[in-house]
């Protein structure tokens with residue numbers, strides 16, 4: 473049945489901060505889906521002032537723009553502020569001001585939420601308005617609301633996610649086409665997936681921000697971006713990809729958050745081998761996925777587009793609808809008791825490793841290498857040797873061991889006279905290892 477917007481006389485005004493990739497998508501959806509949204513909210517949502525840096529720039533979307541933030545932030549008649557500028561400053565100060573002025577806020581800004589989310593949520597609570605940020609984690613995928621609401625009766629143990637579209641796109645093309653990283657990154661930028669500064673993507677920082685937000689929600693804890701151990705994909709080579717493939721694995725940039733039995737929280741982002749049989753192994757291109765292990769629900773997987781204009785705008789506009797409904801119903805943000813749980817240092821994590829060693833092809837090398845592993849309490853699961861003549865490569869996969877021991881073992885291996893180099897090392901995330 474078609475929506476009848478005639479009974480939705482009330483109008484709420486949505487002001488926008490930023491009109492780039494995401495902002496243009498938000499303006500497009502608010503305009504193109506206006507009637508359905510009015511039917512769902514019980515009020516029409518009107519696009520109010522749109523703040524941009526350069527009012528003279530030509531744009532694909534036809535809205536009136538201004539460079540005066542005071543027309544949106546704290547402005548009489550603007551009910552909801554959508555922040556899609558990115559960065560900490562001035563977003564932090566502008567959103568604080570908006571919340572204090574009684575405006576609900578919707579943001580896609582993971583950098584801001586993962587560092588100053590707690591103070592912004594407090595301001596929202598204190599002023600009885602909403603702060604929504606579904607687009608900040610995994611773009612279009614509904615994950616914030618399921619974590620906050622659908623799983624509120626369960627206990628989440630572990631979250632494992634492909635949280636960055638740009639790097640998944642790059643790794644997919646490196647794996648499937650043998651492409652080099654740099655030109656594929658340029659394609660990801662042209663497609664609107666990358667951050668304004670793409671080192672946030674390839675360096676793992678964007679995924680780390682999202683992992684911090686997810687860990688906070690999953691474990692009712694205060695986890696910030698700087699708590700996340702972070703490695704990016706710059707060191708992943710074609711050789712690593714080929715080695716993973718022939719052993720039955722693929723390489724993905726993973727965000728991993730888990731609550732350990734001592735209530736400490738481990739949260740890390742790094743490239744990892746995962747078995748081709750794992751549901752996350754089949755996630756290609758700019759798609760994201762989040763695999764959740766919960767006590768009662770068991771395994772869940774959330775899948776969808778993690779980046780791009782309209783997919784991200786879908787999550788932003790969904791949040792605008794949430795904020796508008798709450799405003800009309802007088803509903804406040806749910807208040808959650810948050811504990812200060814300790815962050816487990818990465819050295820204390822129990823991990824499995826792939827190591828590639830350049831060694832001299834001489835008698836006794838293998839036993840000296842094996843003894844070094846034994847000295848550090850790291851057990852070898854499998855080993856292959858390749859090459860002949862003076863040089864050989866040893867490919868080793870360890871059993872799960874304490875990260876700090878693996879690191880010390882790697883340092884000791886470097887000191888062996890017949891180990892010329894540690895050509896590569898990467899963690900293996902394999903549930904079969906326990």
Ligand SMILES: NC(=O)C1=CN([C@@H]2O[C@H](COP(=O)(O)OP(=O)(O)OC[C@H]3O[C@@H](n4cnc5c(N)ncnc54)[C@H](O)[C@@H]3O)[C@@H](O)[C@H]2O)C=CC1
Pocket residue numbers: 489490491492493494495523524525526555556557558559562580581582583607608611664665666667668778779780781784
């Ligand atoms: N592009 C994507 O696929 C996704 C982006 N996000 C987040 O959405 C936000 C926006 O991202 P994009 O639209 O991709 O960035 P963008 O760079 O395309 O757009 C940002 C816009 O904000 C404007 N802007 C920045 N600072 C401003 C200021 N002080 N005053 C006025 N205008 C200002 C810029 O001129 C630009 O037009 C970021 O927080 C990003 O992390 C989240 C999910 C996906």
Ligand SMILES: N[C@@H](CC=O)C(=O)O
Pocket residue numbers: 608610611635636637638639665666667673678778779780
């Ligand atoms: N640059 C990000 C955009 C969405 O958060 C990504 O590539 O995932």
Ligand code: NA
Pocket residue numbers: 606607608609610611612613614615616787
């Ligand atoms: Na999302």
